[in-house]
Structure formats: C-alpha cells, structure tokens
Amino acid sequence: MKIAVTYSSKDGLLSEYKKRLGKTAPDADIPADFFAEGDSPATIQAIIDTFMEGGHQVMGVEADDRLLQTLEAERPDFVFNLAEGLWGDFRESYVPLVCERLGLPYSGSDPLTLAICLNKARTKEILGYHLIPTPGFRIFSPHHPVNLDGFEFPAIVKPASEGSSKGIFNDSVVYSPAEARRRIEEKIQQYRQPVLLERFLTGQEFTVALWGNGEEVEVLPIIAMDYSQLPVNSEPIYSYEAKWIWDTPEKPLEIFQCPADISAELKENIEELVRDTYRVLQVRDWCRIDVRLDEQEIPHVLELNPLPGILPDPKDNSCFPKAARTAGYGYQDMLLKVLGIAAKRNGLSL
Ligand SMILES: Nc1ncnc2c1ncn2[C@@H]1O[C@H](COP(=O)(O)OP(=O)(O)O)[C@@H](O)[C@H]1O
Ligand SMILES: [Mg+2]
Known part of the structure; x- marks a missing residue:
C-alpha cells in the first residue's frame, strides 16, 4: 500500500x-x-x-x-x-x-470525535448523559463572572482544550474559592480558552489503552500511576512538571506500573468503564483513556486521548507503547496492529 x-x-x-x-x-x-x-x-x-x-x-x-x-x-x-x-x-x-x-x-477517529475529545467539558457532558462516572465540574469562559458558590474543594483547574498536561501544573490543584478564582483567571488569560474547575479525585489513577472496533475492541493491560515517586510535597497528579521536567531518559521516574497490581474486581470495573467510554464517544481504532478512583474506589473517566502519544524509546515512558509491550507487542508490532485494525475497518487488505 x-x-x-x-x-x-x-x-x-x-x-x-x-x-x-x-x-x-x-x-x-x-x-x-x-x-x-x-x-x-x-x-x-x-x-x-x-x-x-x-x-x-x-x-x-x-x-x-x-x-x-x-x-x-x-x-x-x-x-x-x-x-x-x-x-x-x-x-x-x-x-x-x-x-x-x-x-x-x-486511521483513527473521525473529526467530530477528535474535536469532542479535545474539549474536556463536552466529553464530560456526553459521559454524563450516558451515566458514565466522571468528576463533577464547572466551565468558565472569558468575560463571564466566576461563580464558585457551592463548589467543593479540593478541585483542579485545567484548560478545556489541551492535552499532554499542557496547562496542568503542580499549582493547578486548588483548596479554596479564592485560590480557584485566581488560578481560573490566570489560566483563561494564558491559554485564551475556557477553563474547567473539576472536583479533585484523591484515589489511585490509571491510564488504559484500547484498540479495535465493534466486537473486536480489546483493553490492553492497565497502567497504574505511582505518585510516591514525585518530589516531596508535590501534588499527586501527572502534571506538566511530572511529564516533561521531573521525568527524563537520564533520570526516569518510575511512575507507571504495568500491568496494574489491582483486584480482579477493580480490573473488571475499569475495563467495563473504558469500553463503555470508547463506545459512547464513538472512538475508532485506538485510544488511551485516563481513569481515577474517587474516595469510594469508584473509577471515573478523566479524559480520552484518541490520538495517543507513541514515543518509540521505552525509556520515554510513553503509555500506549508500554501497555502494548506488556501485552507482547513490541513497538513495530504495535504500529502494524493499529494499521491492520484501521485498514480492516476501511475494508482494505494489507
Ligand atoms: N479531577 C481530577 N482529579 C484528580 N486528578 C486529576 C483530575 N483531573 C486531572 N487530574 C490529574 O491531572 C493529570 C492531567 O489531567 P488530564 O485531564 O488527563 O489532562 P491532559 O490532557 O493534560 O492529560 C491527570 O493525569 C491527573 O493526574
Ligand atoms: Mg491525560
């Protein structure tokens, strides 16, 4: 071809x-x-x-x-x-x-799914309609007064339409309305787009790779995040600092555990959650979905990445290739598999 x-x-x-x-x-x-x-x-x-x-x-x-x-x-x-x-x-x-x-x-999802998944608020509205758990949130736009009445803290402030931890720094976790207001105004100004204030979930975090279409969707081994590796006093989040500054090929942070060491029941719950999410957002071919547990250990969807990062060097800690590797697919096998899935969906033979 x-x-x-x-x-x-x-x-x-x-x-x-x-x-x-x-x-x-x-x-x-x-x-x-x-x-x-x-x-x-x-x-x-x-x-x-x-x-x-x-x-x-x-x-x-x-x-x-x-x-x-x-x-x-x-x-x-x-x-x-x-x-x-x-x-x-x-x-x-x-x-x-x-x-x-x-x-x-x-390959991959259509323009609508990609646009929706790039907008965390719109994504969460769809998840909410389908009764798929996702943390409660409010959206703040430029030129609209910030109303924080009744919102519970801690919370996290994030730009609505970014990825790769852009705009999510250690100080994005906020503990009071005053701090939230400051951070929201700062982020709107800096990123020139609406900003989400989202309930902060304190439970364990996972990221889950999936591939396939229809009946053939497969969930790859779940990755658990271990934030005890981050510098002391930093927030337990995969922030910009954690992703791009504190984790380097020379001094890698051992943040990811794959497969996640979790009970069979939790594994099943997470798998069901991500399969449902993949289906309702009409994702195609492949995706990585971020999940975090609430205080009752109920898994919630944080966001979807229908164009997942795929850095080739295992030392770079790229999650989709890591999950594929754990499932027995080297980097090249992984790429050929995704190509095969996408070609098949389009009725093409390789
Ligand atoms: N509601 C939340 N509760 C707890 N942690 C969160 C929440 N939202 C985001 N985070 C943390 O921030 C990180 C980045 O947020 P995410 O929504 O995945 O944005 P990005 O598109 O930058 O990956 C997550 O991996 C998680 O560690
Ligand atoms: Mg993410």
Whole structure:
C-alpha cells in the first residue's frame, strides 16, 4: 500500500507559528508547554521505517497548510494519522477532515470525535448523559463572572482544550474559592480558552489503552500511576512538571506500573468503564483513556486521548507503547496492529 504518515513535528509547529504571526521567533511569553504535543523526529522516523519494513511505500507528510494539496497530488491508499495540529480547538480534526474531503481512508477517529475529545467539558457532558462516572465540574469562559458558590474543594483547574498536561501544573490543584478564582483567571488569560474547575479525585489513577472496533475492541493491560515517586510535597497528579521536567531518559521516574497490581474486581470495573467510554464517544481504532478512583474506589473517566502519544524509546515512558509491550507487542508490532485494525475497518487488505 502507499501510505502517507501525517504528523505535526515540533519544527513544523514552530514554523507554522512563525508564519501565522509573521515573526521570526516565538514570543518570550508563550507558555513553556506551547509545542509539547509536537511529534519528535524519532517517532516519525520509527513509524515510517516500520511501515516500509512491512513492505509498504511510505511518505511522511507534515500536517501544515500544504496538506490538502500534497494528499490530492499523491493520492495515497491510506493515511496513518498522528497529527495533533497547533491552532484552535479543532486542530486534531484537521487531517481527518482533509481526508474526508478527498475521500481518502485514514486511521483513527473521525473529526467530530477528535474535536469532542479535545474539549474536556463536552466529553464530560456526553459521559454524563450516558451515566458514565466522571468528576463533577464547572466551565468558565472569558468575560463571564466566576461563580464558585457551592463548589467543593479540593478541585483542579485545567484548560478545556489541551492535552499532554499542557496547562496542568503542580499549582493547578486548588483548596479554596479564592485560590480557584485566581488560578481560573490566570489560566483563561494564558491559554485564551475556557477553563474547567473539576472536583479533585484523591484515589489511585490509571491510564488504559484500547484498540479495535465493534466486537473486536480489546483493553490492553492497565497502567497504574505511582505518585510516591514525585518530589516531596508535590501534588499527586501527572502534571506538566511530572511529564516533561521531573521525568527524563537520564533520570526516569518510575511512575507507571504495568500491568496494574489491582483486584480482579477493580480490573473488571475499569475495563467495563473504558469500553463503555470508547463506545459512547464513538472512538475508532485506538485510544488511551485516563481513569481515577474517587474516595469510594469508584473509577471515573478523566479524559480520552484518541490520538495517543507513541514515543518509540521505552525509556520515554510513553503509555500506549508500554501497555502494548506488556501485552507482547513490541513497538513495530504495535504500529502494524493499529494499521491492520484501521485498514480492516476501511475494508482494505494489507
Ligand atoms: N479531577 C481530577 N482529579 C484528580 N486528578 C486529576 C483530575 N483531573 C486531572 N487530574 C490529574 O491531572 C493529570 C492531567 O489531567 P488530564 O485531564 O488527563 O489532562 P491532559 O490532557 O493534560 O492529560 C491527570 O493525569 C491527573 O493526574
Ligand atoms: Mg491525560
């Protein structure tokens, strides 16, 4: 097959940023995490190499302004999409929309599911409708007064439409209305988007990878987070600091336990929760879902990642590859499996 691997590289995002703003360098005051979601050259190369070794003709395509033109000219048989995009609340839908426009089959969820899952408030509203547990929340938008009446603390403040722990720092956990108000105003200002105030769950946290479609959806081994590894006095959350600063390949934090050492009953409850979540959000092919227990040990959904991060180096602690590895799939096997799942859904044989 002729496969186009679409991605948003860190360099690509930076040049898009400069082009859009007509600048030669990023502003000094852009948040440190602005490009956190860009694909690394190692990830892009590993995927291209894997599919080439699998006997395919492969081209890498940056998901920038030229995407439509490039895909139209090349007309690949299949698009394997990783691109998170840079601008706006619909950035993850860009590649799927272009593929829909051109009638090209592509991997992963459709533009609507990607847009909804990138909006944590909308996601939670859908989960609520289907009676799937998710922590209670309020949403605050620019220009609307912050009403905190009756909200219980502790709580966590997070931008509505970010991922990769962007905007979630150690100080995002708040203990009083005054602190919440300050943090909400600060985050709205900084991220220029609505912000969620969400009940803080103090129980154990998990992240769960799933793949497949319909009757063939499989839950991969559950990953448990162990926050006792974080510096003393830090909040028990997978913050930006925990993900990108305190955990380095040279000095890895042993945060993840896979498979999670939990009772058969809890495992079953979590598996049922994530399967239901995958179904009601109409996720396709693959996804990673974050889950946390409340004080009664009831698992709640925090959010979905239908374009999961897949760093190739095991030392990078990337969760989807870690769960796949525990299930017996090396990095390349994992990629070929996802490709196979997505191709099958599209009626293509590899
Ligand atoms: N309601 C919550 N209760 C407890 N911890 C939370 C809650 N929401 C987020 N967190 C913590 O913050 C981390 C990042 O939040 P998440 O919603 O998963 O955003 P991201 O898209 O950045 O991964 C989670 O992995 C978890 O540790
Ligand atoms: Mg998360």
